[in-house]
Structures are given as C-alpha cells and as structure tokens.
Amino acid sequence: MDKMWAGRTAGTTANLVDEINSSIAVDRRLYKRDIAGSIAHAKMLAKQGIIPQQDADAIVEGLTGIEKDITSGALSIDPTAEDIHMFVESILTQRIGDTGKMLHTARSRNDQVALDTKMYCIEEIDNIDYLLCKLMEVLADKAEKNTDVILPGYTHMQHAQPVSFGQHMMAYAMMFDRDRSRLADCKKRMFEASPIGACALAGTTFDIDRQYEAELLGFNGIAMNSMDAVSDRDHFVELMSAAAIIMMHTSRLSEEIVMWATTEFGFIQLPDEYTTGSSIMPQKKNPDVAELCRGKTGRVYGNLMSLLTVLKGLPLAYNKDIQEDKEPLFDSVETVKLCIEAFIEMVEVMEVNSENMYESAKQGYVNATDLADYLVVKGLPFRDAYNISGRVVSYCLGRGVILEELPLEEYKQFSPLIEEDVHQRLQLRTCVERRNSAGGTSPASVRAQIEFIRAKLADQKQD
Numbered sequence: 001m002d003k004m005w006a007g008r009t010a011g012t013t014a015n016l017v018d019e020i021n022s023s024i025a026v027d028r029r030l031y032k033r034d035i036a037g038s039i040a041h042a043k044m045l046a047k048q049g050i051i052p053q054q055d056a057d058a059i060v061e062g063l064t065g066i067e068k069d070i071t072s073g074a075l076s077i078d079p080t081a082e083d084i085h086m087f088v089e090s091i092l093t094q095r096i097g098d099t100g101k102m103l104h105t106a107r108s109r110n111d112q113v114a115l116d117t118k119m120y121c122i123e124e125i126d127n128i129d130y131l132l133c134k135l136m137e138v139l140a141d142k143a144e145k146n147t148d149v150i151l152p153g154y155t156h157m158q159h160a161q162p163v164s165f166g167q168h169m170m171a172y173a174m175m176f177d178r179d180r181s182r183l184a185d186c187k188k189r190m191f192e193a194s195p196i197g198a199c200a201l202a203g204t205t206f207d208i209d210r211q212y213e214a215e216l217l218g219f220n221g222i223a224m225n226s227m228d229a230v231s232d233r234d235h236f237v238e239l240m241s242a243a244a245i246i247m248m249h250t251s252r253l254s255e256e257i258v259m260w261a262t263t264e265f266g267f268i269q270l271p272d273e274y275t276t277g278s279s280i281m282p283q284k285k286n287p288d289v290a291e292l293c294r295g296k297t298g299r300v301y302g303n304l305m306s307l308l309t310v311l312k313g314l315p316l317a318y319n320k321d322i323q324e325d326k327e328p329l330f331d332s333v334e335t336v337k338l339c340i341e342a343f344i345e346m347v348e349v350m351e352v353n354s355e356n357m358y359e360s361a362k363q364g365y366v367n368a369t370d371l372a373d374y375l376v377v378k379g380l381p382f383r384d385a386y387n388i389s390g391r392v393v394s395y396c397l398g399r400g401v402i403l404e405e406l407p408l409e410e411y412k413q414f415s416p417l418i419e420e421d422v423h424q425r426l427q428l429r430t431c432v433e434r435r436n437s438a439g440g441t442s443p444a445s446v447r448a449q450i451e452f453i454r455a456k457l458a459d460q461k462q463d
C-alpha cells in the first residue's frame with residue numbers, strides 16, 4: 001500500500017507489514033479527539049503566523065465537515081488506512097486540496113497520539129465517575145432501606161458480630177468513593193500536561209505557542225520535556241490501575257452476591273431478569289451478572305499488566321511498541337463501565353431476605369463480645385470478661401442454647417455480676433444499636449455514613 005510518508009522509501013509496504021502496522025481498527029474511536037486536536041493546532045499555527053489565517057479557516061472547516069460525516073455515517077473510516085491520524089489528514093487533503101498538507105506543520109503523530117489519548121482518558125474518567133456516583137446513590141438508598149436489617153458480620157468467613165445490612169452496603173459505597181478520588185487525582189495530573197507541541201521528540205524550529213494550544217483544548221499546562229511528553233503513558237497506567245481497583249471492588253461485591261444467593265445463605269434473591277437458567281437443570285437460577293463481573297476483573301488486571309510490560313525497558317522516546325497501549329486501555333474502560341452499569345441495576349433490584357439474615361445471625365454466638373463488654377461495664381477487666389464469655393459460649397454450645405436465652409441462674413454460675421438485664425443486652429438488635437462509635441454499625445451511625453456519602457455526591461453535582 002502507498003503511504004503518505006513515502007519519500008525516503010518508496011512507501012510501498014508488504015501486506016503483512018500493513019497488517020501488523022495498522023492500528024486503525026483500534027484507534028478509529030479517537031476520531032473526535034483527533035479532529036479537536038487538529039482544529040486547535042491549525043488555530044495555533046495561524047495565530048503564530050506559521051500558516052495563513054485563511055488556510056487555517058479552510059482546515060478547520062474541512063475538519064469540522066469530516067467529523068460530522070464520520071458521525072453521521074456519510075464517511076466511513078477506511079479499514080486499510082494506517083491509523084486514524086493518517087486517515088483524517090488524507091481525507092482533509094482530498095477535500096480541501098494542498099492546504100490540507102499544511103496541517104501537520106510543527107507536529108508529529110507522536111505528540112498527536114499522545115494528545116488524543118490523553119483527551120480520551122480525561123473524558124472517560126468523567127464517564128466512569130458519573131457511573132460510580134450512580135452506583136453510590138443506589139448503595140446509599142439500599143442501605144437506608146435496610147438500616148434495621150441485621151445479618152451476621154464475618155471475619156475469616158466465621159460469624160463474628162451482628163451488623164446492619166446498611167453498614168454492609170455502605171462499606172462498598174466507601175470503596176467507590178475512594179475510587180472516585182483516585183480518578184480525580186490522576187485526572188488532575190492529566191490536565192496539567194498537554195503533550196502537543198513536543199513534536200516527534202525534540203520540539204520544533206517553528207515559533208509555536210504550546211500554552212495557547214493547550215488552553216484551547218482545556219488543559220491547564222504543558223508537558224515540560226518533549227521527550228517525556230511523547231513517550232509518557234503514565235496516565236494510561238494510572239487510569240487502568242484505578243479501573244483494576246474498581247473491578248476488584250465490584251468483584252468482591254460479586255462474590256458476596258453469589259454467596260448470598262445460594263440455598264445455604266438465602267440472604268438475597270435476584271429477580272428473574274438478572275439471572276440466567278441452565279440448559280439441563282430446570283430448577284437453576286444463576287447469578288451470572290455477578291459472576292461475569294468477577295470474571296472480567298481478571299481481564300482488567302491483565303490489561304494493566306500487559307501495558308506495564310509493553311512499557312518496561314522502553315528507551316526514550318517514542319517506540320512503535322507504544323502503539324500496543326490503546327487496546328488494553330479501551331478494553332479496561334469499556335469493561336469497567338459495563339460492570340458498574342450492571343451493578344447499578346443489580347443492587348437496585350436485589351431483594352433482601354431480612355428474616356433469613358436474622359435467623360443466621362442468631363447462630364454462631366455473634367453476641368459473645370457483647371457479653372464480655374457487659375461484664376466490663378459491671379467492673380471486670382476486659383481480659384477476664386472475655387474469658388468468662390468464652391466459657392459461657394462453650395457451656396451454651398454443649399446445651400444447644402443461644403446466649404440471649406440462657407437462664408439467669410445458669411449465668412450466675414459464671415459470674416455474680418451477671419444480672420437480669422443481660423438478656424435484653426444480648427438481643428441482637430441491642431448489640432447493633434449500641435455499636436454507636438463513629439463508623440460503627442448502629443443504625444444511627446449508618447445513617448451518618450449515608451449522609452456523608454450523599455453530601456459528597458451533592459457537592460459533585462454542584463461543581
């Protein structure tokens with residue numbers, strides 16, 4: 001195929017070279033950012049007197065038309081083109097003639113692709129953030145409806161202490177809140193450093209105004225070293241790490257949903273539309289959405305590792321290896337968005353079986369710490385109180401009775417400090433309500449967490 005860069009070589013490449021070299025199948029989705037970047041570039045070139053204003057106007061008009069036509073479908077992206085940058089430039093020249101050939105003055109595809117992809121990252125961070133906000137709203141609503149629902153809290157997957165289901169939901173809201181802050185943090189860094197104007201690697205002999213071009217594109221500053229600017233993919237790595245962490249969070253919730261939906265747990269039920277059946281076992285109702293999100297987490301981790309490996313050991317500045325950056329990035333972004341969207345709906349429709357949760361919490365002596373705390377309040381040092389509570393649990397286990405139902409006379413054998421109020425104190429509801437420390441599981445504390453998250457979401461909306 002003949003190339004725009006023909007000159008030094010004839011520009012005809014073997015078919016296999018075209019195949020391995022072409023990135024259009026992947027980078028075609030950058031066309032809008034590529035055109036926005038080129039429009040800013042043409043304006044800057046004209047402002048600096050590098051190209052005549054009327055030529056810049058023709059370029060801007062031509063590019064605007066190309067964008068419109070690609071979007072409407074009137075112009076289809078040629079799958080045999082080398083990449084989206086070459087495609088747009090060649091169509092521009094076809095449409096407006098030799099003026100189109102001026103556009104690439106004081107620019108290279110190296111800074112161009114760095115710019116396009118940075119704009120992509122910034123936009124997608126906003127999209128992911130929007131979805132995270134929605135998911136947090138849904139979690140907060142679920143928590144609010146279930147503040148009084150009690151289930152066993154686990155450590156080591158063993159019954160530990162009774163908790164509110166609201167607390168459990170808000171734990172995930174906190175994770176997604178941190179994800180938002182991670183995204184905001186790397187977005188800030190992206191805005192600070194526009195790469196355009198770094199050119200191939202060393203800057204340019206033309207009197208360009210990088211700051212002006214950066215401002216036209218919404219950046220706050222410019223990358224200060226041209227060699228770094230064209231080879232830097234840190235922002236990809238940061239966004240892909242943030243995506244991997246989000247996936248890790250959704251995967252943990254997936255695991256809980258899968259477990260909770262089992263016959264053994266029976267804590268939740270998913271409506272039919274969110275489950276799938278088996279081709280052979282007629283009774284099955286499978287939590288595939290949660291399982292798939294858990295599974296896709298592996299791909300998103302893999303994408304991060306794949307890019308880190310591409311970048312490892314690359315000398316400065318641009319190397320064609322870097323072209324392999326976009327496929328994993330796009331995949332991580334699309335996957336994380338799809339999974340968050342699936343979770344928004346799944347959490348919303350998930351039905352909570354509060355009775356099963358309560359019945360389960362009644363087993364496993366989840367109020368044993370409360371018995372020890374009770375004895376501390378009556379005057380015992382905690383370690384002694386702990387010992388007595390442990391012995392009571394062991395006694396109850398042998399008799400097949402739960403702590404809140406052991407008769408007072410039998411309690412008295414363990415400590416004279418135990419009085420009639422012990423039964424009330426060991427009710428699971430009392431245990432949950434009394435864990436009123438900041439961040440604890442009491443309904444009041446859960447409500448405070450809900451307010452905390454909702455206030456953050458409201459702040460976001462005002463920005």
Ligand code: ARG
Nearest residue numbers: 023083109110113318322323
């Ligand atoms: N398609 C290339 C990429 O995605 C654009 C940059 C090409 N630069 C070059 N020197 N051949 O990385």
